[in-house]
Amino acid sequence: MRGRIIKRKGSNNYTIVLQLGLDPSSGKRKQQWITASPSKREAEKQMAKLIHELDTGTFTRPNKKTLAEYLNEWIDSVRGNLSPRTAEGYVTIIKRIIPALGAVPITQLKPEALQKYYSDSLVNGRLNKFGGLNPLTVRHHHALLHRALKNAVEWGLIMRNPADMAHPPKPRPTDISIMNEGEIQEFLEAAKQTPYFHLFHTILFTGLRRSEVLALRWSDVDLLLCQLSVSRSIHRLRNRTFIFRQPKSAKGRRTVALSPAATQILKEYRDKTAMERLIEGKPLKETDLVFSTMDGSPLRPNTISRAWSDLAKKCGISASRLHSARHSHASIMLKAGIHPRIVQERLGHSTIAVTLDTYSHISPGLQEAAARRFDDALQLGHNKLVESDVLK
DSSP states (O other), X not given: OOEEEEEOTTOSSEEEEEEEEEOTTTOOEEEEEEEOXXXXXXXXXXXXXHHHHHHHTOOOOOOOOBHHHHHHHHHHHHGGGSOHHHHHHHHHHHHHHHHHHTTSBGGGOOHHHHHHHHHHHHHHSXXXXXXXXXXXHHHHHHHHHHHHHHHHHHTXXXXXXXXXXXXXXXXXXXXXXXXXXXXXXXXXXXXXXXXXXXXXXXXXXXXXXXXXXXXXXXXXXXXTTTEEEEOOEEEEOTTSOEEXXXXXXXXXXXXXEOOHXXXXXXXXXXXXXXXXXXXXXXXXXXXXXXXXXXXXXXXXXXXXXXXXXXXXXXXXXXXXXXXXXXXXXXXXXXXXXXXXXXXXXXXXXXXXXXXXXXXXXXXXXXXXXXXXXXXXXXXXXXXXXXXXXXXX
């Protein structure tokens, strides 16, 4: 028999005893005892359903593991497949999920509970200018829950992934601020009075991410061919150590051409740095970081962002985030008529769609210029037809 129903003494409910086969390690028969309905008829229906699940391989053994217990065990099991930076982010998200949902057994976690958590987080989360967690942050929470619960299904702990039927909020359009040409000139002039002029100039003239420019070595910079190679990024962990990572996509590993102005600035900076190192008795090596502290150690990313923000505010520039340099670089190139494919390659976007979706709405005049070019092209074709008729 695959199962039987018994009435235990002192209990109003029936109990289903399922036969799960032999334990391969001990050779003993495995059983699963499950409390059923007080109605024998309902208990028989439940047993038939469970036996069907056994036959189809969809049966999961009941467990009382809470979501908090599971998530803490899950992150430990997958940590080896994550980068240290990603693992830190996952731990932070788990700590925010546990107070709201951690006490719920994973077998009883419902889509509506996840949906309520997403809604509550938007209103009652860590406050920002919108009054709660940013929708994009809530989507990150959903992504983690979906991945963790998918593993729970694969491991036989739950039958279905409740996150499949929960819907995170749609992200709000990103508010992108850029610097115009005049503001860039003003900003760079003011930056000459800071230790970060060459760094800020390089970011503005290449569009590199902060993590990419801070990871550059002199061996990545070719001042003869006027180009630099992006092959890694740098990140600072909570324990204050630095790690270098490979690009997330093949498009992230790229060669970026340097303009004459950017090349000249880097030449001057290399000569200056080489002289300073020579005076200290530490000759500059090709493996040294391009931008570093006096002893050659990496610069703190947050320190660079703060320096940029403080200087921008001092200049009265609204685009006060360091990432605005990347946006400004892309926007100016697009307005200058550079093909979006080239801009995509310089920025290291995975697809051209990312570039177009991000910057098409912040470059006024692009649509009008395209319409004029289309008109000009048709007019040119018309003129050629007229000339051909005249020659005939």
